[in-house]
Amino acid sequence: MMSTYLDISEFTKVYPSPRGDVHALESVNLGIEEGQFVSILGPSGCGKSTLLKCVAGLESGTCGQIRFDGEVLDGPPNGLGMVFQRDLLVDWRTVLENVMITAEFLELDESIARKEALRLLELFGLKGFEHHHPWELSGGMRQRAAICRALVGNPRLLLMDEPFGALDAMTRDELNIELQHIWLQSQKTLLFVTHSIQEAVFLSDRVIVMSRNPARVIEDMTIDLPRPRTLSTRGSTQFGEYVIELQALFKRVGIFKGE
Numbered sequence: 001m002m003s004t005y006l007d008i009s010e011f012t013k014v015y016p017s018p019r020g021d022v023h024a025l026e027s028v029n030l031g032i033e034e035g036q037f038v039s040i041l042g043p044s045g046c047g048k049s050t051l052l053k054c055v056a057g058l059e060s061g062t063c064g065q066i067r068f069d070g071e072v073l074d075g076p077p078n079g080l081g082m083v084f085q086r087d088l089l090v091d092w093r094t095v096l097e098n099v100m101i102t103a104e105f106l107e108l109d110e111s112i113a114r115k116e117a118l119r120l121l122e123l124f125g126l127k128g129f130e131h132h133h134p135w136e137l138s139g140g141m142r143q144r145a146a147i148c149r150a151l152v153g154n155p156r157l158l159l160m161d162e163p164f165g166a167l168d169a170m171t172r173d174e175l176n177i178e179l180q181h182i183w184l185q186s187q188k189t190l191l192f193v194t195h196s197i198q199e200a201v202f203l204s205d206r207v208i209v210m211s212r213n214p215a216r217v218i219e220d221m222t223i224d225l226p227r228p229r230t231l232s233t234r235g236s237t238q239f240g241e242y243v244i245e246l247q248a249l250f251k252r253v254g255i256f257k258g259e
């Protein structure tokens with residue numbers, strides 16, 4: 001029998017603290033199939049980043065387990081790429097050298113990796129900036145470079161923690177389209193944390209909503225919008241209905257307080 005590609009089962013994470021234990025995750029169950037684009041939404045502090053860190057093998061759980069491609073996780077799995085809200089580019093290395101950090105870490109063949117890095121930089125609109133330093137780039141360009149760095153090792157599983165949270169709305173829309181494009185081409189499994197309902201609906205096959213106190217999965221919504229999604233998708237009735245349904249859920253459980 002085929003097992004679920006990423007299988008999070010009865011997963012609990014408690015951070016001990018002198019002011020009392022913090023129950024960051026409480027019996028979280030979530031199964032993700034290979035190639036799916038899954039977003040995680042939830043209020044601030046509900047444990048979204050913790051979940052990503054545990055899937056990345058950077059934190060261990062208190063109870064329960066995570067299986068990736070049939071193996072129980074006990075450290076960072078092979079074939080993992082990660083993008084954070086802050087781009088974490090190294091200022092004294094050029095854009096290309098930053099992307100090549102992954103190749104060095106994974107000990108990839110240098111000339112093949114360099115070709116792939118240049119291909120990705122071109123795909124993400126950074127042709128001509130390969131030899132610039134991060135401080136010479138805009139926020140959107142820096143984040144594009146960080147995505148190229150995560151992709152250059154051709155990860156099977158890409159974890160993205162609010163990668164576009166610090167960007168202006170136009171750049172964010174543009175990067176949503178670019179990310180969808182790369183995902184459609186490569187069919188990687190993608191776990192994406194965001195605070196934006198619109199972004200989650202636009203990008204995902206499934207939107208997972210987490211609650212706070214206790215931090216659990218309270219909704220698992222399939223987004224059945226045709227692909228490729230374009231800017232006009234956001235104006236469609238079906239898109240609007242998904243957004244309204246999620247907003248209503250947020251209000252019901254007290255995440256949204258407004259009208």
Ligand SMILES: Nc1ncnc2c1ncn2[C@@H]1O[C@H](COP(=O)(O)OP(=O)(O)OP(=O)(O)O)[C@@H](O)[C@H]1O
Nearest residue numbers: 015017022024042043044045046047048049050051
């Ligand atoms: N290393 C740590 N030690 C102790 N507590 C922690 C640690 N990391 C996170 N926490 C706590 O765990 C809870 C979940 O934090 P986490 O960063 O996962 O939430 P989040 O949903 O990603 O938040 P945000 O949306 O604001 O980024 C919070 O109460 C946080 O204070």
